[in-house]
Amino acid sequence: MLDVTPPSSEADPTATALCRVDAVIRERLSSRVALIDQIAAYIVGAGGKRIRPRLVLLFSEALGFEGPERYELAAIVEFIHTATLLHDDVVDESALRRGRATSNAMFGNAASVLVGDFLYSRAFQMMVSVNRMRVLDVLADATNVIAEGEVLQLMNMHDPDLAVHDYLQVIRYKTAKLFEASARLGAVLAGADAALEESCADFGRSLGTAFQLVDDLLDYEGNSEELGKNVGDDLREGKPTLPLLLAMERSTEPERALIRHAIEQGELQKLPEILVIVRRTGALDATRAAARAEADKAQMALRALPESAAREALLELCVRSVHRSS
Numbered sequence: 001m002l003d004v005t006p007p008s009s010e011a012d013p014t015a016t017a018l019c020r021v022d023a024v025i026r027e028r029l030s031s032r033v034a035l036i037d038q039i040a041a042y043i044v045g046a047g048g049k050r051i052r053p054r055l056v057l058l059f060s061e062a063l064g065f066e067g068p069e070r071y072e073l074a075a076i077v078e079f080i081h082t083a084t085l086l087h088d089d090v091v092d093e094s095a096l097r098r099g100r101a102t103s104n105a106m107f108g109n110a111a112s113v114l115v116g117d118f119l120y121s122r123a124f125q126m127m128v129s130v131n132r133m134r135v136l137d138v139l140a141d142a143t144n145v146i147a148e149g150e151v152l153q154l155m156n157m158h159d160p161d162l163a164v165h166d167y168l169q170v171i172r173y174k175t176a177k178l179f180e181a182s183a184r185l186g187a188v189l190a191g192a193d194a195a196l197e198e199s200c201a202d203f204g205r206s207l208g209t210a211f212q213l214v215d216d217l218l219d220y221e222g223n224s225e226e227l228g229k230n231v232g233d234d235l236r237e238g239k240p241t242l243p244l245l246l247a248m249e250r251s252t253e254p255e256r257a258l259i260r261h262a263i264e265q266g267e268l269q270k271l272p273e274i275l276v277i278v279r280r281t282g283a284l285d286a287t288r289a290a291a292r293a294e295a296d297k298a299q300m301a302l303r304a305l306p307e308s309a310a311r312e313a314l315l316e317l318c319v320r321s322v323h324r325s326s
Helices: 015-029 034-044 051-062 069-092 103-107 109-130 133-156 164-189 194-221 242-250 253-265 271-280 283-304 309-322
Strands: none
Touching (some): 015 034, 015 051, 015 069, 015 109, 034 069, 034 103, 034 109, 051 069, 051 194, 069 103, 069 109, 069 133, 069 164, 103 109, 109 133, 133 164, 164 194, 164 242, 194 242, 194 271, 194 283, 194 309, 242 253, 242 271, 242 283, 271 283
């Protein structure tokens, strides 16, 4: 059984609903294959912010839908997210996530990839049980776009000449798409019209972009204990994220050459020097400002919703997505 500790209901209006979602997760994770149970429980039980399930729940509530399908869909998006984490950690050769050893470090790459496949296929079984073609349409599109984002990111690895536009495209495909789908699903369940559904999707897309921008800056601003992963992992993997791209635009020629070489080689040896450059050039502040602009766009999208406690919780998510340290 998963060790899931939900947040206090006083701190989080979705706390009670998330308990229902966790019950669905425990039930649907069950497999006759022991290793699947073990690995799936290990990674889902590690916790996480549960933002994507919260979006399903909050948009459903904000638009007046209270049916049990919302718990199933919230669990589905968490399964899809978890599957992407399993695959990501294998591709990135990551050893630490959420303060614990990654599943590939614990159980091996092959097992992690295959259990990720299990989670994807289980998610699609669950989609069918909801029996809504629009739900299938939204989630099938999302999983396909996420896969495209993974491949785009792989193609961009170790490329210091990556354009900011292309970097943002990866974020919108790889991260923001599932945020978008999660928000959209709440509108679909509530039977919202096309314009309102699109406003919900706009919120998710912008929030997801802001969230990933902050993740990328924390790789150069945070610390491993708070982040639950190793600082400098993006550089080790040769990922040209916005802090590095902006630092290169604003730095001296020798500094640019240093950063370029580190991206090309995935070199951590020069990380202390690169951290100095990234901070001195204001690249971290500019990245957080870009995240804040996306969060502001998300807040604007919420004007389409009626006032409610759920709407206020979504507004709070915008603020917390930018001002966080993990």
